[in-house]
Amino acid sequence: MEKEVVIKSENVAKKFGDRTVLDGVSLEIYRGETFVIMGGSGCGKSTMLRHLIGALKPDSGKISLLGKDLSKLTDDELDTVKKKIGMSFQSSALFDSMNIGENVSLPLKEHTKLDKSVIDIVVKMKLEMVGLRGFEDLMPSQISGGMRKRVGLARAIAMDPEIVFYDEPTAGLDPIVAGVIDKLIIDLSKKLAITTVVVTHDMKSVFSIADRIAMLYEGRVLEVGTPDEIRKSKNPMVQQFISGSADGPIKFFQQKDDYLEQLIK
Amino acid sequence: MNFIERIGGIVISTGRHAKDVLALFFDTLFWLTAGPLKNKFVKKEGIFAQLVFAGIGSLVIALFVSFFTGIVIAMQSAYQLSRFGANIYVAPMVAVGIARELGPVLTALVVAGRVGAAIAAELGTMKVTEQIEALETMALDPIRFLVVPRFLGLLIMLPCLTIFADIMGIFGGFLVGVFNLRLDPYRYITFSFQFMQWKDVWTGLVKSVVFAIIISMVGCYMGLRTKGGAEGVGKATTLSVVTSFILIILFDCLLTGFFYFTQK
Numbered sequence: 001m002e003k004e005v006v007i008k009s010e011n012v013a014k015k016f017g018d019r020t021v022l023d024g025v026s027l028e029i030y031r032g033e034t035f036v037i038m039g040g041s042g043c044g045k046s047t048m049l050r051h052l053i054g055a056l057k058p059d060s061g062k063i064s065l066l067g068k069d070l071s072k073l074t075d076d077e078l079d080t081v082k083k084k085i086g087m088s089f090q091s092s093a094l095f096d097s098m099n100i101g102e103n104v105s106l107p108l109k110e111h112t113k114l115d116k117s118v119i120d121i122v123v124k125m126k127l128e129m130v131g132l133r134g135f136e137d138l139m140p141s142q143i144s145g146g147m148r149k150r151v152g153l154a155r156a157i158a159m160d161p162e163i164v165f166y167d168e169p170t171a172g173l174d175p176i177v178a179g180v181i182d183k184l185i186i187d188l189s190k191k192l193a194i195t196t197v198v199v200t201h202d203m204k205s206v207f208s209i210a211d212r213i214a215m216l217y218e219g220r221v222l223e224v225g226t227p228d229e230i231r232k233s234k235n236p237m238v239q240q241f242i243s244g245s246a247d248g249p250i251k252f253f254q255q256k257d258d259y260l261e262q263l264i265k
Numbered sequence: 266m267n268f269i270e271r272i273g274g275i276v277i278s279t280g281r282h283a284k285d286v287l288a289l290f291f292d293t294l295f296w297l298t299a300g301p302l303k304n305k306f307v308k309k310e311g312i313f314a315q316l317v318f319a320g321i322g323s324l325v326i327a328l329f330v331s332f333f334t335g336i337v338i339a340m341q342s343a344y345q346l347s348r349f350g351a352n353i354y355v356a357p358m359v360a361v362g363i364a365r366e367l368g369p370v371l372t373a374l375v376v377a378g379r380v381g382a383a384i385a386a387e388l389g390t391m392k393v394t395e396q397i398e399a400l401e402t403m404a405l406d407p408i409r410f411l412v413v414p415r416f417l418g419l420l421i422m423l424p425c426l427t428i429f430a431d432i433m434g435i436f437g438g439f440l441v442g443v444f445n446l447r448l449d450p451y452r453y454i455t456f457s458f459q460f461m462q463w464k465d466v467w468t469g470l471v472k473s474v475v476f477a478i479i480i481s482m483v484g485c486y487m488g489l490r491t492k493g494g495a496e497g498v499g500k501a502t503t504l505s506v507v508t509s510f511i512l513i514i515l516f517d518c519l520l521t522g523f524f525y526f527t528q529k
Contacts, residue, residue, distance in 0.1 A: 053402055055398060055401060055402065078404075079404035080404075082401075082402060082403065082404035083403075083404050085402070086402075087399070087402040089395045089398070089399055090395070091394050091395050093394060093395035093396045093398065093399035094396075095391075095396055095399075096390075096391075096394075096396070106403070106405075107403045107404075107405075110403070110405055111403075111404065159403075
C-alpha cells in the first residue's frame with residue numbers, strides 16, 4: 001500500500017544573518033507514523049520544526065503540510081491548516097493568566113461553536129488522556145514541570161489534530177517523568193491515529209517512540225531510517241551521537257583562531 | 266565621521282521603530298473594525314479585565330498625584346499673585362492649568378509607569394516563554410487576542426481617569442484657596458468656571474486619548490519584540506516606560522501648539 005505523505009519539505013534553507021541554520025533539508029513524513037528529528041544542540045532541528053508548523057518562512061525550498069504548499073497560502077488558509085495541527089512546546093508555553101482548564105479549552109472556545117457544557121466534557125476527556133483530570137482549576141504556576149508538559153500536550157490535542165509536533169518533550173524532566181511522557185506520546189499517536197513529529201536529543205526517548213528517525217547535523221540531513229537502521233548505521237557521526245562520546249568526527253569545540261595566538265594577543 | 270555615522274544609525278533605527286509601531290497600530294485598528302465582520306470578535310472578558318486593571322487600578326494613584334499638584338499650583342501662583350492682591354485669580358489658574366495641561370499629562374505619565382510597564386512586562390514574558398508562539402500555532406492572532414483589549418482598556422479609561430484627576434486637582438487648589446488664602450468658597454468656584462471654558466476640558470481629553478494610544482502601542486510593541494529571557498523583559502519594560510514618557514511630552518507639546526493656534 002502506498003503511504004500517504006502528510007508533511008513534505010524540499011530543500012529547505014534558512015539563514016539567520018550570516019549563519020546558515022538549515023542547508024537544504026528534504027524530509028517526507030507519512031500519515032500515522034511517529035517521526036523523530038534528532039541532532040545536537042544548534043543543528044537546526046528546532047528551526048526545522050518551526051518551519052514545518054509555518055511559524056518561520058524558509059529562504060528557499062518548499063514545505064507542504066497536509067497537501068498544502070505553505071508559502072502559497074493566505075493568512076486565513078494558513079489558519080485553517082494550523083487548526084489541524086497541535087504543538088507541544090519545550091517550555092510548555094501554558095498561558096500564565098489562565099487556569100489549566102481554560103488553557104486546554106481555549107482553542108475549542110475560539111475555533112468551534114460548541115456549547116460550554118460540551119467543551120467542559122472535551123476538556124475533561126483530554127485531561128484524562130494525560131492523567132490530569134480534576135486539575136482544571138489549578139494555575140500553571142501551581143503544578144510541576146512534568147505536569148505542565150502534560151497539560152501542554154492536552155492542549156495540543158484539544159482540537160483533535162491530524163498532526164502533533166513536540167519540541168523537546170522530555171528536556172529538563174527526571175527519567176521517570178520522561179518515561180511517562182514517552183509512553184504518553186506513543187499512546188496518543190496509537191489511540192488517536194495521529195501523525196507525530198518529535199524533535200529531541202534524548203536518545204533513550206528517540207529509540208522508544210520512533211517509527212522513523214532523521215538525524216540532522218549542521219543544517220543537513222545525515223541519515224533517515226528506522227531505529228534499527230539508525231543503530232546499525234555506518235556513518236561515524238551517527239554512531240558518535242548515539243553513543244554520546246566526546247571523541248569522534250563531530251567536534252564539540254569550534255576553534256576559530258589559533259589558541260596560542262589568542263592567548264598571547 | 267564615526268559620530269555622524271552613529272547619529273545616522275540612531276535616526277534610521279528610530280524611523281524603523283516608528284514604522285513598526287504604526288504598523289501595529291493599524292493592525293489593531295484592523296482587528297477592531299474588520300474583525301467583527303469576519304466574525305472574529307475581541308473577547309469581552311479580556312477587555313473587561315483590562316478596563317479594571319488600567320482604570321480602577323490606577324484611580325487612587327492618579328487622584329493622589331493630581332490632588333497634590335492642584336495644591337502646589339495654587340500655592341505657587343498665590344506666591345506671585347498675592348503681590349498684586351489678585352489672590353482670587355488662583356482659582357482660574359488652577360482650573361485651566363489642570364484641565365488643559367497637568368491633568369491629562371500627569372495622569373498619562375502615572376499610567377505609563379504603571380500600566381504601560383505592566384503591558385510590556387507581561388507581553389515580554391509571554392514572548393520569551395513561547396506563549397505568543399503558542400497562540401500563533403493555535404491560529405489565534407496575538408494582536409486580536411492581547412493587543413486590542415489592552416488598547417481599548419487604555420483608550421476608554423485614560424480619558425475617564427483624566428476627568429477624575431481634573432476634578433481632584435481643582436479640589437486641591439480649592440482647599441488652598443479657601444483655607445490658606447481665605448477666599449470665599451462660592452466665589453472661588455464661580456470664578457473658576459467663569460474662566461474655564463468647555464474647550465479647555467475637551468482639548469485636555471483629546472490629549473489623553475492620544476496618550477492612551479501612545480502608552481498602549483509602545484507597551485505592546487516593546488513587549489512583543491522582547492528577546493533574551495529575563496534580561497530582555499527588563500529591558501523591554503524600561504524602554505517602554507522611557508519611550509512612552511518622551512512621546513507623551515513630545516505629543517503634548519505638539520498638541521498644545523496645535524490647539525493654541527487653532528482654538529483661540
